[in-house]
Amino acid sequence: MAEFYVTIGLEVHCQLLTKSKMFCRCGTDYIGKAPNTLVCPVCMGLPGSLPVLNTRALELAIKTALALRCEILSQVVFHRKNYFYPDLPKGYQISQYNFPIGINGEVKFFSQGVQKSVRIKRVHVEEDAGKLVHEGPGLPPNSSGVDFNRCGIPLVEIVTEPDLHSPEEARDYLVMLRSMVRYIGASDGNMEEGSLRCDANISVSPSLQELGTKVEVKNMNSFRSVFRALCYEIERQRTILEKGGTVIQETRHWDEREGVTVAARGKEEAEDYRYFPDPDLLPISIEKEQLQEIEKTLPELPLERKERFMMEYELTEGEAGVLTQEKDTADFFEACLKEFHKPRLICNWMLTEVLKNLNELNIAISESKVTPEALVELIRMVDKKEISGTIAKGILEEMFATGGRVREIIARKGISFITSERELEKIAREAIEKNPQSVADYLSGKEKALHFLIGQVMKMTRGQADPEMVKNLLLKELSSGE
Amino acid sequence: MTVDVFREFRIRDYHERLRKKELSVGELLEAFLGRIQNVDTQIRAFLSLNEEARAQARELQENVPEGVFPPLWGIPIAIKDNICTENLPTTCGSRILENFVAPYDATVIEKLKKAGAIILGKTNMDEFAMGSSTENSAFGPTRNPFDLRRVPGGSSGGSAAALAALEAPLALGSDTGGSVRQPASFCGVVGLRPTYGRVSRYGLVSFASSLDQIGPMARNVEDCITLFEVISGSDDRDSTCAPYPPFSRQDIPPEREIRKMKVGVPREYFASGVDEAIVKKVQEILDLLEREGLECVEVSLPHTDCALEAYYIVAPAEASSNLARYDGVLYGLRGEGSTLQEMYFQTRTRGFGKEVKRRIILGTYSLSSGYYDDYYLKGMKVRTLVRRDFEEALEMCHFLITPVSPCFPFFLGERTASPYQMYLADVFTIPSAMAGIPGISMNCGYVDGLPVGLQILSGPFKEGWLFGLALFLEKALSLVSPFPRLPERS
Numbered sequence: 001m002a003e004f005y006v007t008i009g010l011e012v013h014c015q016l017l018t019k020s021k022m023f024c025r026c027g028t029d030y031i032g033k034a035p036n037t038l039v040c041p042v043c044m045g046l047p048g049s050l051p052v053l054n055t056r057a058l059e060l061a062i063k064t065a066l067a068l069r070c071e072i073l074s075q076v077v078f079h080r081k082n083y084f085y086p087d088l089p090k091g092y093q094i095s096q097y098n099f100p101i102g103i104n105g106e107v108k109f110f111s112q113g114v115q116k117s118v119r120i121k122r123v124h125v126e127e128d129a130g131k132l133v134h135e136g137p138g139l140p141p142n143s144s145g146v147d148f149n150r151c152g153i154p155l156v157e158i159v160t161e162p163d164l165h166s167p168e169e170a171r172d173y174l175v176m177l178r179s180m181v182r183y184i185g186a187s188d189g190n191m192e193e194g195s196l197r198c199d200a201n202i203s204v205s206p207s208l209q210e211l212g213t214k215v216e217v218k219n220m221n222s223f224r225s226v227f228r229a230l231c232y233e234i235e236r237q238r239t240i241l242e243k244g245g246t247v248i249q250e251t252r253h254w255d256e257r258e259g260v261t262v263a264a265r266g267k268e269e270a271e272d273y274r275y276f277p278d279p280d281l282l283p284i285s286i287e288k289e290q291l292q293e294i295e296k297t298l299p300e301l302p303l304e305r306k307e308r309f310m311m312e313y314e315l316t317e318g319e320a321g322v323l324t325q326e327k328d329t330a331d332f333f334e335a336c337l338k339e340f341h342k343p344r345l346i347c348n349w350m351l352t353e354v355l356k357n358l359n360e361l362n363i364a365i366s367e368s369k370v371t372p373e374a375l376v377e378l379i380r381m382v383d384k385k386e387i388s389g390t391i392a393k394g395i396l397e398e399m400f401a402t403g404g405r406v407r408e409i410i411a412r413k414g415i416s417f418i419t420s421e422r423e424l425e426k427i428a429r430e431a432i433e434k435n436p437q438s439v440a441d442y443l444s445g446k447e448k449a450l451h452f453l454i455g456q457v458m459k460m461t462r463g464q465a466d467p468e469m470v471k472n473l474l475l476k477e478l479s480s481g482e
Numbered sequence: 483m484t485v486d487v488f489r490e491f492r493i494r495d496y497h498e499r500l501r502k503k504e505l506s507v508g509e510l511l512e513a514f515l516g517r518i519q520n521v522d523t524q525i526r527a528f529l530s531l532n533e534e535a536r537a538q539a540r541e542l543q544e545n546v547p548e549g550v551f552p553p554l555w556g557i558p559i560a561i562k563d564n565i566c567t568e569n570l571p572t573t574c575g576s577r578i579l580e581n582f583v584a585p586y587d588a589t590v591i592e593k594l595k596k597a598g599a600i601i602l603g604k605t606n607m608d609e610f611a612m613g614s615s616t617e618n619s620a621f622g623p624t625r626n627p628f629d630l631r632r633v634p635g636g637s638s639g640g641s642a643a644a645l646a647a648l649e650a651p652l653a654l655g656s657d658t659g660g661s662v663r664q665p666a667s668f669c670g671v672v673g674l675r676p677t678y679g680r681v682s683r684y685g686l687v688s689f690a691s692s693l694d695q696i697g698p699m700a701r702n703v704e705d706c707i708t709l710f711e712v713i714s715g716s717d718d719r720d721s722t723c724a725p726y727p728p729f730s731r732q733d734i735p736p737e738r739e740i741r742k743m744k745v746g747v748p749r750e751y752f753a754s755g756v757d758e759a760i761v762k763k764v765q766e767i768l769d770l771l772e773r774e775g776l777e778c779v780e781v782s783l784p785h786t787d788c789a790l791e792a793y794y795i796v797a798p799a800e801a802s803s804n805l806a807r808y809d810g811v812l813y814g815l816r817g818e819g820s821t822l823q824e825m826y827f828q829t830r831t832r833g834f835g836k837e838v839k840r841r842i843i844l845g846t847y848s849l850s851s852g853y854y855d856d857y858y859l860k861g862m863k864v865r866t867l868v869r870r871d872f873e874e875a876l877e878m879c880h881f882l883i884t885p886v887s888p889c890f891p892f893f894l895g896e897r898t899a900s901p902y903q904m905y906l907a908d909v910f911t912i913p914s915a916m917a918g919i920p921g922i923s924m925n926c927g928y929v930d931g932l933p934v935g936l937q938i939l940s941g942p943f944k945e946g947w948l949f950g951l952a953l954f955l956e957k958a959l960s961l962v963s964p965f966p967r968l969p970e971r972s
Contacts, residue, residue: 041586045807047579047687048566048588050720080803082849084826091806146811274849276858279691279800281721 004238007203007211008170008230009162012177013155014187015128015195016060022127022154023051023094031193035133035147043152045089050280053078057125057154060186061101062286062294064156065123067184067301070102072291076284082274086146087130097275099283100124101156108303109176111169113317118173119161128153156186162201162211167230171223174198175325178223179302183327191222198226204237204247212237213247217261220254229254233261305330313343322351328366335372340380349379353393357400369403370396378406388466424457424465428473431456442478450474483509485517485648489965492704496651497551507539507556511600514558518602518649521968526624527634527644529563530571531603538600553712555598560650562641563604564611565696566685567591574687575607575619575637578808578815578833588685589720590654590696590713597712602650605640609835610805611661611689613637614907617898618837625894626668627966628932632891635665635907641699642669646964652709653699658689659793660886660911662697663923667886667935670925670964672706672952673699675911677942678918679724682717688804690797691722693915701963703924703952707731710945726943733946740950745771746781746879751910756888763934764885767926770958771883779879783871788864789913794905795848795861796916801838802845808833840901869917876919876941881951884910886923886935914939922948925961933964 021028024042041049058076065072079097105120130151132144139145158177164170178189178196189196198220205212217233220226232254237247252261277283300308302324309320309330324330329350336346354375358365378399382392387410398409431453432439441449450471457470488496499505515535522528532538535558542556561567564574566584568591573579587595594601608618616624616639624639626632627647634643638655642665645653655662657675666673674697681696688694698709708731715728735743747768752761768778810816810829817828834842848857875882887907897903914921919942926936936955940947955961 041584044812046584046586046813047572047574047582047807048564048584048586048685050684050722052719052721082803082806084806084809086809086811086822089807089812091809092803272851274803274846274851274854276799276803276849276854279722280688 003206004241005205005208005212006165006234007162007205008164008166009201010160010164010170010173011199011201012158012174013197014064014158014181014189016057016125016154016156017185017187018054018056018060018154020054020056021152022054022057022125023152026152028153030149030153033149035136035145036149038149039151043089044148045091051094051278053281053284054154058101058284059294061123061125061154061156062291063184063298064158064181064186065102065105066291066295066298067180067186068102068105068107068120068123068158070105070120070123072102072286073099074286075099076101076286078278078281079275080278081126083271085129086144087132087148087151089130089148089151093126093129094278094281095126095275096124107160107173107176107180109173110317110321111166111172116169116172118163121159121161122157123159124157126155126157127151128155156181162203167227167234170200170230171227174223174226176302179325183299183302194221200226200230200233202230202233202237204234204241206241212241213249215247215249216251218251218253218264221256225254225256228259229261232259236261299327302327302330309333313337313347315343315347319347319351322355323347326365328364332365332372336376336379339373339376342379342383345379345383346376349375353396357397361400368400370399374399374405381406385466385469388464388469390467391464424461424469425473425477427460427465428457428470428477431460432474432477439478450478483513483516485513486965488513488648488651490963491651492702493554493557493651493708494704496557497555500546500556501551507543507600508536510556511535511539511558511602514602514648514650517647518644521627521647522649524625524630524968525627525643525647525649526622527605527640527647527649528560528603529573529575529606529619529621529640532570532601534569535600535602542598542600552596552598553708554594554652557599557652558602558650559594559599559709560602560605560641560644560653561591562607562638562653562655564607564656564687564689565590565654566687567601567604570601570604572604572687573621574611575609575616575621576808576833576835576838577620578829579687579813580620580815582814584685586685588696589682589717591685593713593715594654599652599712605638605644605653607640608637608661609838610687610801611637611656611658611694612801612837612841614660614664614904615892615894615897616640616643616665617894618835620835623894626891627964627968628670629891631893632932633668633894635668635887635891637661637665638673638697638699639665639668642666642671642673645669645671645699645701646966647968648701648965651701652705654709654713655697655699656686656689657695657697657911657915658693658797659915660908662699663886663911663921663935663937664908666699666923667925667933667937668891670928670933670935671699671701672703672925673697673923674706674710674945674948675915675921675923676710676714676945677724677920679722680714680726680729680920680943680945682715682720682723684717684719684723688800690800691804692800693793693797702961703949703956706922706952707734707949710949724943729945731946731949734953735947735950737950737954740947740954741775743776743881743947743951744879745776745778746875746882747778748781748783748786748875748882748884750783750786751884755906755909756885757890759929760885760888760890760934763927763929764883764936767936767955767959768883771955774954774958778883781875781878781882783868783875783882783913785864785867785871786909786913789868789916790905790909792861792864792868793912793916794844795857796865798841798845799849799858799861800845802842802849805834805838805842837901865916868913872914872917872919872939872941880940880944880947882939884937884939886910886937890929890932890934910937918942920945920948922952924952924955925964926955926959
């Protein structure tokens with residue numbers, strides 16, 4: 001099979017986390033709201049209404065561009081992008097054209113253990129459109145309605161250069177981008193809810209020197225569907241080329257259920273959006289001081305933090321990656337370290353037990369009832385061998401469920417722990433004395449007998465001893481008894 | 483009571499009678515409603531009347547303020563039909579908005595209501611303010627009260643005609659390229675185009691956003707000042723509105739200072755193509771000013787020629803985008819169609835008139851890729867040159883004085899066949915609109931029973947100077963407000 005080269009560029013739209021819409025004072029919390037309840041004459045584009053910029057949206061967009069290492073243009077100009085569609089009440093979208101917020105940025109990320117880099121072509125802000133609704137209460141059959149609740153919510157559009165070369169890279173870039181916009185508080189980056197949307201341009205070429213025909217794929221609603229759609233599309237184009245055919249430049253829609261991309265309906269002539277500066281909005285100068293102020297609010301970004309975690313705490317790339325993907329997780333981890341500086345131990349707990357509990361409860365770490373202090377308290381007790389690991393895991397589950405602290409749970413559950421090694425030694429000796437047959441069996445080479453003895457000790461302690469410790473004590477006693 | 487007695491009234495005269503209880507708010511309103519009923523079948527200045535006006539008058543009368551009256555307390559006012567009013571239709575003279583009622587009041591309407599004004603109704607206009615004769619209204623033309631065979635000018639022809647026929651003592655118009663000043667001139671009344679950004683556009687249905695300004699119109703200069711004081715000032719709902727407080731008449735220089743000011747006479751505005759009788763009339767005014775001690779100097783605005791051409795690039799470009807929202811989806815007329823595209827086509831084919839379609843096509847063309855640089859961008863560059871013309875000329879003088887229109891009110895149908903002839907009617911009002919500077923249009927006499935308008939221009943935010951000179955001239959000319967003889971309905 002001949003070799004083919006894959007080139008991918010991504011266009012990502014993120015809803016910015018502002019309280020009000022981009023050009024009016026309507027709220028942005030539209031999820032679950034009845035249609036057209038978050039609207040006003042401005043976002044409905046009623047005759048006579050005028051837009052007034054929400055400066056918070058501009059700040060968040062600048063913050064995003066700065067995080068993506070863009071050059072920030074000294075002047076922000078809004079352009080009108082003219083086209084007709086029922087979800088676009090003014091017949092144009094207020095967007096940006098030749099004066100975007102930022103240009104020439106870069107995002108570094110890891111893909112399959114290797115650091116990659118993608119150039120960011122531009123970052124601009126624009127308003128979101130409404131949403132067509134094809135079924136719902138009060139809607140006659142064979143008709144569509146428009147819900148304008150989403151209309152006018154600020155979006156930041158992030159366009160990459162065609163620097164990605166596999167579906168894995170595209171996915172890993174997206175994961176990093178999502179992580180970044182969440183870190184800086186610009187967007188919640190939720191693809192399923194549509195607050196992060198991704199379109200992809202893909203081309204496949206038999207030659208490294210020449211790009212293939214570009215195909216745009218839309219309608220991917222999760223990271224998984226981006227990955228699947230890209231895999232499918234690459235395979236589709238490769239098959240065409242292998243058969244000697246030509247790939248048509250077109251827009252295709254990803255069909256999640258069928259797992260295929262389908263050519264979009266409608267004419268394929270290039271649309272002329274007749275961009276021109278919006279005369280309702282004056283150009284805005286971005287002052288150096290303002291940029292510096294915004295820059296100051298930038299937190300340490302995921303990749304820098306990951307690298308620091310690897311260096312400072314001697315974690316592996318994988319461990320540091322998981323811990324730093326979400327800012328809250330990384331913050332939680334470092335808050336634990338402040339209490340108890342054992343990075344390795346805390347990392348192990350976070351990556352196994354804490355994550356497991358969060359997944360089971362299906363919540364984010366910020367929503368959990370366990371504080372870093374409470375977790376450290378628990379880990380400390382295990383570390384001092386006051387409780388066994390097994391017991392601690394059970395207690396942690398209880399902590400996640402009730403928000404109780406470790407000592408309170410122990411008191412409440414009436415669990416008394418065999419804390420002293422000397423006490424446990426006594427019990428181990430007692431078990432040995434009571435079961436001479438098993439001792440003989442073990443000494444004659446039957447490994448199973450040891451397990452029986454451990455079981456006896458556990459029984460005598462009502463399961464409250466650390467099995468590992470019991471095993472060690474038994475071994476010590478048995479060898480000294482020889 | 484008939485309106486005849488109000489012929490020379492100013493707002494302060496109404497207020498004096500209202501204060502002395504010689505007149506009630508209700509009687510005042512009824513006088514104008516009666517006049518409308520008597521003459522508007524011929525003039526057709528109004529598209530709709532405010533059914534709540536009587537109730538508002540009663541409410542005002544029941545709560546007569548103890549101290550000083552709010553500036554427009556109890557005064558009826560006519561509103562151009564492209565300014566949004568809650569509970570009253572706002573059609574813009576278009577079929578496409580025939581049944582449209584805005585769910586909100588424009589900022590200027592809020593201000594009028596707060597000042598105690600009573601909205602009489604909405605006035606006729608060229609569709610979406612595109613025209614110079616009111617003949618482009620989808621609901622039929624308005625007629626000039628001085629000669630019913632002639633046009634009242636446009637696009638604020640309804641407001642101007644209503645004032646001239648004494649159907650209203652005050653009115654609001656809008657001026658994009660001359661739409662307040664030219665009809666004020668044709669109807670012998672006073673109209674101000676404010677500095678761009680002096681009056682909030684929130685609630686003014688956009689034609690060309692970078693040019694549109696709401697302007698006060700009245701039967702005398704003083705009332706125009708009062709109305710401007712009420713409607714001007716910053717508005718946080720309009721980003722293009724200047725962050726200044728409302729205009730105050732304290733900014734009007736006293737007469738003795740006006741006499742020391744310098745008047746520029748742009749030679750391009752007195753060239754061929756201007757009716758000689760108009761040139762003569764304006765020259766008389768200039769002579770009078772010189773006699774009164776003002777210095778008059780000739781100045782040049784070299785880009786006057788291309789201002790009109792540039793305007794017909796820039797304004798339609800903005801209009802093509804501003805009018806895209808009339809797609810039949812949310813409000814207004816909706817055409818039938820089995821596909822979305824067909825619905826769009828039907829809606830806009832049936833909803834828009836010929837001139838509006840012409841300008842949408844013109845504007846769409848000049849914004850299209852491949853033409854943008856040659857048309858829209860070049861138009862914007864010419865606009866900068868035009869603005870510089872005025873800046874330079876106004877360094878040498880305080881005012882510019884010109885005719886408002888190169889011609890007298892023309893006959894209905896006279897210019898409808900040639901759009902270019904129609905566009906020429908605004909040749910003296912367009913350049914200053916492109917520059918964003920203020921201009922006032924006032925009557926300066928009559929020729930054969932038809933009013934001649936005088937235009938005074940000045941620099942940005944110099945409305946005080948304009949009013950100062952206009953007041954001075956009004957007095958010096960002993961001008962009386964128009965009261966053309968109209969056949970009343972028996």
